[in-house]
Amino acid sequence: MNAFRLSLALAVCGLSTPFLQAGNPVVLIGGPAPQVSGTFVLGSFTRGTHGTIERLAPELDGLIAPGVQMERLADGFNWSEGPTWLAKEKAIVFSDVPENKIYRWSEKDGLSLYLQPSGYSGNEVKFREQGSNGLTTDRAGKLVICQHGNRQIARLTRQTGIEGEYAPVVAQVAGRRFNSPNDLCFARNGNLYFTDPPYGLEGTDKSPLKELMVNGVYLLRPKAEAILLTGSLSFPNGIALSPDEKTLYVNISDPARPVIMAYDVQADGTISGARVFFDTAPLAAKGLKGLPDGLKVDVQGNVWATGPGGVLILNPAGRHLGTLLTGEATGNCAWGDDDGSTLYITADQYLLRVKTLTHGHTPWAKK
Numbered sequence: 001m002n003a004f005r006l007s008l009a010l011a012v013c014g015l016s017t018p019f020l021q022a023g024n025p026v027v028l029i030g031g032p033a034p035q036v037s038g039t040f041v042l043g044s045f046t047r048g049t050h051g052t053i054e055r056l057a058p059e060l061d062g063l064i065a066p067g068v069q070m071e072r073l074a075d076g077f078n079w080s081e082g083p084t085w086l087a088k089e090k091a092i093v094f095s096d097v098p099e100n101k102i103y104r105w106s107e108k109d110g111l112s113l114y115l116q117p118s119g120y121s122g123n124e125v126k127f128r129e130q131g132s133n134g135l136t137t138d139r140a141g142k143l144v145i146c147q148h149g150n151r152q153i154a155r156l157t158r159q160t161g162i163e164g165e166y167a168p169v170v171a172q173v174a175g176r177r178f179n180s181p182n183d184l185c186f187a188r189n190g191n192l193y194f195t196d197p198p199y200g201l202e203g204t205d206k207s208p209l210k211e212l213m214v215n216g217v218y219l220l221r222p223k224a225e226a227i228l229l230t231g232s233l234s235f236p237n238g239i240a241l242s243p244d245e246k247t248l249y250v251n252i253s254d255p256a257r258p259v260i261m262a263y264d265v266q267a268d269g270t271i272s273g274a275r276v277f278f279d280t281a282p283l284a285a286k287g288l289k290g291l292p293d294g295l296k297v298d299v300q301g302n303v304w305a306t307g308p309g310g311v312l313i314l315n316p317a318g319r320h321l322g323t324l325l326t327g328e329a330t331g332n333c334a335w336g337d338d339d340g341s342t343l344y345i346t347a348d349q350y351l352l353r354v355k356t357l358t359h360g361h362t363p364w365a366k367k
Helices: 003-012 058-062
Strands: 035-037 040-042 048-050 052-055 070-075 080-086 091-096 101-106 110-115 132-137 143-147 152-160 163-170 183-186 192-196 216-220 227-230 236-241 247-252 259-265 271-279 295-297 303-307 310-314 320-325 332-336 342-347 350-355
Touching (some): 058 320, 070 101, 080 143, 091 332, 163 192, 163 216, 216 236, 236 303, 271 310, 310 342
Parallel strands (some): 080 132
Antiparallel strands (some): 052 320, 070 350, 101 110, 143 152, 183 192, 236 247, 259 271, 310 320, 332 342
């Protein structure tokens, strides 16, 4: 979502966006020896540590070992977002939203361009953020993509080089097009929860293309139509289910009310019992970069939510245990590697990771 704040900051500095233009090299870290692939120079830099880890409670030592540091894997992106782990490829993929691209990074291959276009297949309409945003995988391991410009959630069905073919998963509610689907998560039964703020539309809420009166949180049941769960949130963004699937978390990227909401999930998949799980306003008041954006949960029910400062680590009761201080407005995070213990982080122009002592929750885990 944060491309607006990035663009505003660059405009104030007299710079232009997007930062990445055709022909400019991408600054990459990791991977094989330097090689040229199109306009990208792979393996140009040595990896390094990044940021700091703020420890506010002793319980954090049970989640991240003392002395562990974040690692910077790649940089040079416009606004990195929506990472997800591809188990079959042993790689993390993530969006560069304004650039309409998805990148791939693996320990074996380093960084490469994975899909382009990733979120908008046309060229007629000007979008504020045209590309893909949140990413996840379905039960079969296929990539499922929030596409801002195409205003839908789509499944990658075929890939030839960096060109993909997409099948819509959901594109409308009650006959009206979505704003710009932002983030998503599956339940074990195949229910799909997703958010639909207006960030992809030029003019956001004032866009003439906006067909819906609300910025909603939705539920798509298998072989059914999408239903609105709540339309009362100003800017719903990141979304995740607790491991027992009894709680749905939604991040609100509203400077006037930067909170993480929690809801009780009913037997039919709908929600009730709206409440503030954590209020990030005091952190934002300190001048820390970012707002609540993406979030994930671990198998213990801890919430790893991007917000002011970086990635906030909250226990299931909403107690703030510590923060991965990235120094940047941070878009999202995702669990990866074979055992699901590494947290990958998209922080503005950076791709980062940190090794943890816990494991990420996934609805597709074998029991």
